Amino acid sequence: MSRAATTLILIAVAALAGIAAHWIGLPLPYLLGPLSVTALIATGLPTTLPAGYAFPNWLRMIFIAIIGLMIGARVTPELFVNAERLVASLLALIAFVGIALAWNYVIFRHLGGYDRATAFYSSTPGGLYESLAMGEDAGADMPRLILQQFLRVIVVVTVLPIALSLWLGAPVGSAGGMTLARASVPLEALPVILVAGAIGIVAGKVLRLPAGQLTGPMAVAAALSLTSLMPLDIPQWLVNVAQIIVGTALGMRFIGLSRALILRGLGLSLASVGGMLIVAVAFAALLAPVTGEHFDVMLISFAPGGVTEMALVALSLHANPAFVTLHHIVRILITVIGLALSARHLRRTL
Structure with a gap:
C-alpha cells in the first residue's frame, strides 16, 4: 500500500473515531478520538503500515495553522482592559514553570529512572516541539521523551x-457543545482563511516563534481582529477536520513504542500532571x-495542557477564551526561553 493511500485510510478511520467520541x-x-484510534494502530498493528511510515508533516502544519487562526480571531481589545491585573498573573507563570519543571524532574529522574537529559526535557510544562528538538540535540532517549x-x-x-464537568454538574468544553468557530461561514471566506x-506559517518560521505553525x-x-481590518470567522467543519488531522498525526507518533513502555510512561505522567495541577490550584486560589477572575478560570489558565481545549472550557465558563489562551502562550514562551538560555549549559553537564 502506498504512503498516500495509508494516510487517506488513517484519516478516514480517525474521522469515524472522532464522530464516535463526539x-x-x-x-x-475530534482530537482525542482520532489520537486514540491511531495510537492503537501505531502500537498494536504497526505491521499494517508501510515500512518507515510517518504522517505527512506538511499536512499537519496546514491544519495546526487553522487552529491558530481560530484562537487568534478571539483576541479582542477587551482582553487588555485590566492590564495591571493581567500582568500579575502572567508574572506568576514564571514561578509556576519553575516549580513544575523541578517537580517533574524529580518524577522522571528518580521515580522513572530516566537519564538526566531525558528527565529534564520530559519535565518541561510546555514547548512540546522545542523540547523534543533540544532534547534530541542533548542526547535524550527520544521514544521516552516523545511519549512523556x-x-x-x-x-x-x-x-x-x-x-x-463533574464539579460544575454540567459538561464543559467541546463536550458541552462549546466551540471557538462559527457554524455558518460562506465558502467564499476560505481563500482569505x-x-x-x-502568511502566519511563514511569519512563524521567519521570526522563529515557539510553535510557529500555531503562534x-x-x-x-489577532492582528486582524484587534485592528478590525478583516476579522476572521472559521467554519466549524474546518475546525473539526483540523482536529482530526492533528489527532491522527499525534497518534502516529507512537509508532515503535511498546505497550509496556506506554503504560509505564502513563503512570509517570499521571504523577507529573497530578503535581502540576495541585500547583495550578494553589496559584489559581x-x-x-x-x-x-473566578477560580476555575484561573485554574484552566495555568493547567499545562492543550491551548484549544482550555479555551473551549473557558467558553463554557462564560470567560474570554483569549484570556486563557494568552496565559498558555506565555507559559510556552517562558518555557522555551528558559530552555534556550540553558541549552548550552545543559549540553556540558547532562
Whole structure:
C-alpha cells in the first residue's frame, strides 16, 4: 500500500473515531478520538503500515495553522482592559514553570529512572516541539521523551475537562457543545482563511516563534481582529477536520513504542500532571482575588495542557477564551526561553 493511500485510510478511520467520541461525549472528541484510534494502530498493528511510515508533516502544519487562526480571531481589545491585573498573573507563570519543571524532574529522574537529559526535557510544562528538538540535540532517549511530552498534553486535556464537568454538574468544553468557530461561514471566506494561515506559517518560521505553525497564524488573526481590518470567522467543519488531522498525526507518533513502555510512561505522567495541577490550584486560589477572575478560570489558565481545549472550557465558563489562551502562550514562551538560555549549559553537564 502506498504512503498516500495509508494516510487517506488513517484519516478516514480517525474521522469515524472522532464522530464516535463526539457521540459518547468525550472532551475534544475530534482530537482525542482520532489520537486514540491511531495510537492503537501505531502500537498494536504497526505491521499494517508501510515500512518507515510517518504522517505527512506538511499536512499537519496546514491544519495546526487553522487552529491558530481560530484562537487568534478571539483576541479582542477587551482582553487588555485590566492590564495591571493581567500582568500579575502572567508574572506568576514564571514561578509556576519553575516549580513544575523541578517537580517533574524529580518524577522522571528518580521515580522513572530516566537519564538526566531525558528527565529534564520530559519535565518541561510546555514547548512540546522545542523540547523534543533540544532534547534530541542533548542526547535524550527520544521514544521516552516523545511519549512523556505527548502524554502530558493528553492527560491534561482529558482529565481536567472531565473533572470540571463533574464539579460544575454540567459538561464543559467541546463536550458541552462549546466551540471557538462559527457554524455558518460562506465558502467564499476560505481563500482569505488560507492566505492568512499561509502568511502566519511563514511569519512563524521567519521570526522563529515557539510553535510557529500555531503562534504565527494566531498572531496574524489577532492582528486582524484587534485592528478590525478583516476579522476572521472559521467554519466549524474546518475546525473539526483540523482536529482530526492533528489527532491522527499525534497518534502516529507512537509508532515503535511498546505497550509496556506506554503504560509505564502513563503512570509517570499521571504523577507529573497530578503535581502540576495541585500547583495550578494553589496559584489559581491566590490569583483569583487579584485578577478579579473566578477560580476555575484561573485554574484552566495555568493547567499545562492543550491551548484549544482550555479555551473551549473557558467558553463554557462564560470567560474570554483569549484570556486563557494568552496565559498558555506565555507559559510556552517562558518555557522555551528558559530552555534556550540553558541549552548550552545543559549540553556540558547532562
